[in-house]
Amino acid sequence: MKWAILGLALITGYSQAAVLDYKSSGFLNGEIEAALDILPSNYLDSVQKKISINETQLKSDALFVSEDLCKINEGVKFGITKKDKISISSRLVQLAETNTKEFNCGHKTFRNMLRAVIIHELTHVKDNAEKISTNPDFQRIVGMKKVQRNSKKQLMNQNTISSPDAYEFHNLEESLAVNTEYLALDPEFECRKPATANFLSKRLGIKLQGTCQKNYKVLAQSAFVEDNYQLSVNIDPKRIYQVHYLFAGKGQALMSRWGHAMFRLVVCAPYRKTVGPECLDDVSHHLALSYRAYMSDINISYSKGMFGQYPSQLFIMRYLEVQQEYTKFDLRDLYSIPLKMTVDQKKDFLDLTLERFWTYQGRYYFLDNNCGTETVKHLAAALSDEESKLIGSITPLKIYNDIVKKGNELTEGNVDGLNRQQMIANKLVVESMFQELNANYQVLRQHLDSFKEKDFKKFLSKTNATTRLQDYEKFADESINMNADERKQIVIKLVYLERYLSSRFLMEVPKKAIQQMNKDEELKKEVMNMGESLKSLSIQPWEVVNARYGVPTAQEFEIQYPKFVSKRQGEIKMSIDSQMSNLQNILGKKYFAKELNELEELKKIKKLTSELINQVSNIQ
């Protein structure tokens, strides 16, 4: 009833804060008061105006024919705010009073919908006075390309599937108003959109209810279909020791000269009772968070990447997979820099991680909305305003420099000025595997005839499996009487190098198939079929667990995820069978005779090296 006093105050000419005039039907008056009771009493203190709320026949009421809340026509408006005047659809008011059915969408009942509209429109009024929708953190959380002053700009996130109401993506003002509706009326909102809820709660003074239980589980994605979405990981802030800025150094490719920006979550192994530095050892449990372009389409183009036609999403992967990707196959250094975060900042960071993983699909622009900019926005949303300003760069390397800069104090411990060896010793850098590969190669050169090339890179460009197999067979025979320890070391180095060589070769074969496919229609068809088969396995997190909206609740997760895992295993097997058939057809083409031969030789090498491993391991 507290707001009724404000309504009364209109008559007395009181004008310290907002004055509401809602002399409508008794039913609407009651609903306005109910909505106002949910909001803080000072909600409109900044609005120095008289505001009227009226029940009005809106133009779009003509489209508002359905009595099913889930089937309202597009274009129907429930309320409109123009300056100081709020108009509420009379059709909505009528349905709110007469239709008491509960629906499985949105605000569930027309009555709740009416309250939501009142809160929505009042939030517009508040926003007009306070410019909340242009707050930088709000923009970072809801997914804008750049922080800006224009509140009418469309959001980059357009993932309607995970949204409570796609109207939130219309622009920043609507995003604020729609999300405030849900914060005020839906007790699950703070668990389904935790980062948005935290921001709005603090900024608007609407208390979080604390009645829902947040589900901190995310799914580990993978480059490998066997692993993709097969593991769930709990990222409850209580189980995360640190957040690291994970930076892959520059690569040889032209476009990788700026490096790649990511995060690493130091997740403690489930068996640990305490969370501390010991969790740094739990590497198989650590996760990498990486903003990447989502590509499942076979017709991928450079221009699409340039002009925002691929979705930009937060991928969560096992950390060790990312380490392999960069240090082994790209031969790039991987920097892992612990970020200094308060308990609250870490929680905010992880809440945004949850929200991004389950709901975010922005647009990837190679130049100005890429891994670097997305990473900075994610981090800045968790840091204080002063700290955020210290990271002004947008390329991964410059972001790294901003983060480690001594005066900025954004890292745990001083990183600035450490030389490479010190960083390696402090586990701040995982080296590219090139040095180790080369070192092992140089040892093997002393024992294998075909390893004569001094320069490892030259060797890589010349070697073939047939020659190596001859070498290995000779070594296997001639080394029988060699010192057992020495033989073991050589065999292990040989296997190590051979695994690398075979994988390198196998990565080249597909490139050749691409090069050749335009010359041969049948080949092209097989390649395209394989691509399509793979595409059919491509899936989004919100398709794995279909939540009402946002982050799935524990109940939604526990019911749906195990079913997905079990169904998925069958699908993967079927897809693999089908694609193997395509592959055999491809390798049967005349263009691949050399590769087919190499493959056969590699199999023989694998058999031989396995036998050697068993021999030198001295297993009884």
Added chain:
Amino acid sequence: MKNFFIVLAFITAVGTGYAQNIIQATTATTVSPFVTATRLLEGTTAAPFISSLATIYGQSRGVAGKEQLKDELVSLNSDMEAGIVKSIDEVRQPALKEFFAEIAADEAQMAHINAYVKSGSELHKIATAVTVSLLAE
């Protein structure tokens, strides 16, 4: 052989060289060739008892986690040979150190390993079992 299709399909999806550069340099994709390629040559036999190690511990680590373990074995063996490392606590390879600690804490697995690897320290026995299990699989 089964993973080879992933490699091919990935590169197929990449299309032109320019697009490939974008992917490798900045964003990549959910489908990458990388480590899967190394599994093309599966199918040889390892000592069956030790294969269970890979099954029990390797599966939860995923394809890449297992590859990382394999990659770290070479430097671990050098460390052990040089006498730098004598116990699990001293192991310098992070993925292996974690893996070994898990195995050492599992009484059933240790009993299994002890039955086959008769001599040596705990580290030696586990390292031997893991080497055979992973490199010869």
